[in-house]
Amino acid sequence: MSAVLDKLRNLFQPDDHPPYLPSYRPPPVQPTAPKQLTRPSNSLEQFFLALDGQDRLKILDLCGSPATTEFLFQQDHIPRPDPFYRALELAFGNGAGYLDRQLEPDRVDIFVAHTLDHKEGEFDAVLLWDSLQYLRPELLEPVLEQIFSITRPGAPLLAVFHADERIEEVPVFSFQVQGRNSLFLAEKDRRRPAQHFNNRMIEKIFKNFASTKFFLARDHLREVLIRR
Amino acid sequence: MWKRRDREEEQPARSTPEPAKENTPLSNTPAVRSFESDAPRGVATIGKAVYIKGQIIAREDLVVDGSVDGTIEAQEHRVTIGPNGKVAATIKARHIIIQGQITGNVEGAEKVEIRNGAKLLGDVRTVKFVCEEEGTINGSVSSLRPESKSAPAAEPKAASATPPAQQTLTPNDPKK
Numbered sequence: 001m002s003a004v005l006d007k008l009r010n011l012f013q014p015d016d017h018p019p020y021l022p023s024y025r026p027p028p029v030q031p032t033a034p035k036q037l038t039r040p041s042n043s044l045e046q047f048f049l050a051l052d053g054q055d056r057l058k059i060l061d062l063c064g065s066p067a068t069t070e071f072l073f074q075q076d077h078i079p080r081p082d083p084f085y086r087a088l089e090l091a092f093g094n095g096a097g098y099l100d101r102q103l104e105p106d107r108v109d110i111f112v113a114h115t116l117d118h119k120e121g122e123f124d125a126v127l128l129w130d131s132l133q134y135l136r137p138e139l140l141e142p143v144l145e146q147i148f149s150i151t152r153p154g155a156p157l158l159a160v161f162h163a164d165e166r167i168e169e170v171p172v173f174s175f176q177v178q179g180r181n182s183l184f185l186a187e188k189d190r191r192r193p194a195q196h197f198n199n200r201m202i203e204k205i206f207k208n209f210a211s212t213k214f215f216l217a218r219d220h221l222r223e224v225l226i227r228r
Numbered sequence: 229m230w231k232r233r234d235r236e237e238e239q240p241a242r243s244t245p246e247p248a249k250e251n252t253p254l255s256n257t258p259a260v261r262s263f264e265s266d267a268p269r270g271v272a273t274i275g276k277a278v279y280i281k282g283q284i285i286a287r288e289d290l291v292v293d294g295s296v297d298g299t300i301e302a303q304e305h306r307v308t309i310g311p312n313g314k315v316a317a318t319i320k321a322r323h324i325i326i327q328g329q330i331t332g333n334v335e336g337a338e339k340v341e342i343r344n345g346a347k348l349l350g351d352v353r354t355v356k357f358v359c360e361e362e363g364t365i366n367g368s369v370s371s372l373r374p375e376s377k378s379a380p381a382a383e384p385k386a387a388s389a390t391p392p393a394q395q396t397l398t399p400n401d402p403k404k
């Protein structure tokens with residue numbers, strides 16, 4: 001009877017499970033709670049210092065969180081939340097093959113034509129967050145060209161890159177500005193980055209911009225303040 | 229005999245609960261207005277099965293839970309776009325609450341609130357702006373304050389400047 005039961009158990013085991021361990025059950029995986037934390041951010045402080053003395057500045061926010069929109073509005077600026085991440089998912093999906101689909105030129109052309117479709121020099125500042133690390137070079141280049149064209153010269157841009165090169169999947173955060181130097185991060189998902197960005201590579205991708213300044217942040221994050 | 233008496237006794241007993249039965253359908257009506265329970269009297273409602281194309285000018289609070297294609301103006305009042313509301317219109321009101329979907333620009337003289345599940349594709353201009361975590365905006369959010377302050381201040385100056393100019397012009401008019 002026990003032999004029959006073991007055979008039945010084997011039927012429901014995955015194919016790669018060793019057949020000599022019929023009664024083996026892997027330990028249940030404890031689902032880890034999505035990470036949420038509030039922390040100070042020097043790069044954010046520098047970003048706002050660059051905006052001081054000017055109000056009603058148009059600020060593009062690629063994360064588009066309502067908290068950031070409210071904060072920027074209270075600071076007397078004109079926030080422009082952009083559904084960039086949602087557009088990325090719609091164009092290339094969010095499964096394992098999203099990076100492969102970024103190799104299709106037609107998809108890339110459609111995405112670039114319909115996303116970040118704003119006037120030349122329209123924005124006085126841009127919050128890029130970690131959006132760029134999910135773009136392959138084939139997509140990254142036209143997107144950065146588009147960002148360059150829609151920002152005015154001298155405008156500050158804030159970008160975040162995951163610094164741990166060993167990790168295969170990086171957490172996708174929702175970035176919410178809570179104060180001039182206070183950032184709330186809520187983990188939404190985990191995703192394989194398109195490439196790992198070290199300082200040299202970041203300088204290379206922003207070669208057309210005026211300057212880049214690096215901030216070593218907590219949680220394996222590398223924050224970069226860029227000047228257009 | 230016993231049966232007859234029983235029937236006679238039952239009849240008045242049955243007749244008493246009948247008015248209570250008449251009241252039951254009336255008690256169901258507030259459940260339909262669950263999301264507008266705080267709405268005071270004098271609220272016009274566009275139901276979810278209603279489609280309006282054109283201009284709406286409201287002189288009382290307005291709740292739109294249906295579809296509107298055009299413009300909505302309620303300068304002194306509150307406009308609420310309900311969870312079923314699908315609006316392709318420019319909205320101008322004192323206070324705007326969005327729970328449904330809007331394609332168009334929104335101008336709230338006092339406040340604009342974007343509630344969870346709401347989707348706004350358009351620009352917002354207001355004095356006070358509130359957006360809940362699950363609300364979505366695709367458009368810019370700008371303050372109405374500086375312009376609203378400067379506009380009335382500029383008007384009296386312009387008005388005071390024009391009459392003397394007219395007065396001086398009339399005597400020097402070459403036609404006269």
